[in-house]
Amino acid sequence: MNIETKTFKGYVRPDGRVGTRNYVAIIPSVFCANSTAEAIARQVNGAIALRHPVGCTQIGYDFELTARTLKAMGCHPNIAAVVVIGLGCERFSSHELYEGIKESGKPVAHFIIQEEGGTTTTIAKGVEAARKFVQWASQLKRQDCPLSELMVATKCGGTDATSGLAANPVVGKACDLITAQGGSAILSELNELIGTEDQLAARAVTPAVADKVYDAITHIENHLQSRIDPRFPTRNALISPGNFVGGVSTIVEKAMGGVHKSGTSPIVDVLSYATPPEDGKKGLFLMEYESQDGEVVTGMIGCGAQIVAFTTGRGNPTGFPFVPVIKITGNDHTYEHMKENFDFNAGGVIRGEGTIDSEGERLLDMIIRVASGEMTAAETIGGNELFVIARR
Incomplete structure (x- = not known):
């Protein structure tokens, strides 16, 4: 087999990295926002929610691992766009997560449950943003x-x-x-x-x-x-x-x-x-x-x-x-x-x-x-x- 001729078809992202998948991620900054993130993903075909049990009451290296990992998930090349969902009083700020993902150059939206006035409004706004992102992402083409x-x-x-x-x-x-x-x-x-x-x-x-x-x-x-x-x-x-x-x-x-x-x-x-x-x-x-x-x-x-x-x-x-x-x-x-x-x-x-x-x-x-x-x-x-x- 001549592996010199081998290529794969991937999605080239704004930061130059290449994805093998093309999802829109709904990422809660804290476990308190899990259900809201999942409710958004359930209503949008092509979106996934990243449920997790952390984001608050953490300190030191434990806290750093959470921040580092959630940012890395949002910046990952298999993700086309991200909707960040925060609660508003968590230790790991959803603003930090939003800004960290934004540096990758991909589209990202950000909603905070306490600031939006509750769960229902946050879900509605998150669904609207996620649907727009999915529609946009569906137009992206795989490249050699x-x-x-x-x-x-x-x-x-x-x-x-x-x-x-x-x-x-x-x-x-x-x-x-x-x-x-x-x-x-x-x-x-x-x-x-x-x-x-x-x-x-x-x-x-x-x-x-x-x-x-x-x-x-x-x-x-x-x-x-x-x-x-x-x-x-x-x-x-x-x-x-x-x-x-x-x-x-x-x-x-x-x-x-x-x-x-x-x-x-x-x-x-x-x-x-x-x-x-x-x-x-x-x-x-x-x-x-x-x-x-x-x-x-x-x-x-x-x-x-x-x-x-x-x-x-x-x-x-x-x-x-x-x-x-x-x-x-x-x-x-x-x-x-x-x-x-x-x-x-x-x-x-x-x-x-x-x-x-x-x-x-x-x-x-x-x-x-x-x-x-x-x-x-x-x-x-x-x-x-x-x-x-x-x-x-």
């Missing part, structure tokens, strides 16, 4: 874009033995093909990479980046150690019952399988949660965070990922409100048993009917089709569970 404009987030969930043997290496190969063309991929879940830091650091582009790799994994390990409570010994395991039943019995086995999602490309930097790379920097990144499905996926999307490659040997139906999540397994039984939840079966690697290279190329073709508008299983089912703002 190089793979250098694509960023793929990688994730494991419901891991079994086939994940490390087939699904993860296939994702890694697809990521190598993307980064070879100037595109980007993100590896995270650092608590499940403990023990692989030497391997990862050896792939860093500079000694400074290698130090960042060591620091990130050490920080996660120390954080996990601080949370171990001897009063509850049965609650301290890093391996889930599903992992164990699926043939992954230790965190070392899980780490050695999970690292394959990154392929073999050099690591160009370590990103903070929901923080895009420096302008012009592309390639394979690590993101500092642990493995909670929703939180880590949201963070990688906040870094700019327009697609998620999600491997699962046990089966997982979850999706994200405005980013397509491609579900991949290496387990033939799981694929046949939960076919409606899957997009790609890498089981041919285990059966000997395909290689990691050939299946990686096949997965890249699917990634390009999805980036160009083909819907994933999670999108057709309506899964949106993976939007979760991290709290510390």
Whole structure:
């Protein structure tokens, strides 16, 4: 396959980034505005509401994560326009959210429930604004874009033995093909990479980046150690019952399988949660965070990922409100048993009917089709569970 000829059809945004989807987002600045935001989205085809439980009574880094993440969602290239809904007395000001999104150059409207005189009036004004945005966004056309404009987030969930043997290496190969063309991929879940830091650091582009790799994994390990409570010994395991039943019995086995999602490309930097790379920097990144499905996926999307490659040997139906999540397994039984939840079966690697290279190329073709508008299983089912703002 000549990947030099590969492009995808995306939506070019005012800030130059490229989207794979074209939604209007209704974003509440605080949980008190969730129902209002959802009421607006229900009345406007093409709009989505980003429900969350935070925005007030937070301080310090916890507060910063909320502000950073909500701004990143609004600025994301898969979003064409935004309606911000505030309450009026929350700690995270809806004005700050509005101004942060406005800097991206996309259309954004802003309504505050207390200032509008209540819920009903706010919903009416929000619906009017969202309908105008959707009508405008429907006129935008997809354009041919190089793979250098694509960023793929990688994730494991419901891991079994086939994940490390087939699904993860296939994702890694697809990521190598993307980064070879100037595109980007993100590896995270650092608590499940403990023990692989030497391997990862050896792939860093500079000694400074290698130090960042060591620091990130050490920080996660120390954080996990601080949370171990001897009063509850049965609650301290890093391996889930599903992992164990699926043939992954230790965190070392899980780490050695999970690292394959990154392929073999050099690591160009370590990103903070929901923080895009420096302008012009592309390639394979690590993101500092642990493995909670929703939180880590949201963070990688906040870094700019327009697609998620999600491997699962046990089966997982979850999706994200405005980013397509491609579900991949290496387990033939799981694929046949939960076919409606899957997009790609890498089981041919285990059966000997395909290689990691050939299946990686096949997965890249699917990634390009999805980036160009083909819907994933999670999108057709309506899964949106993976939007979760991290709290510390």
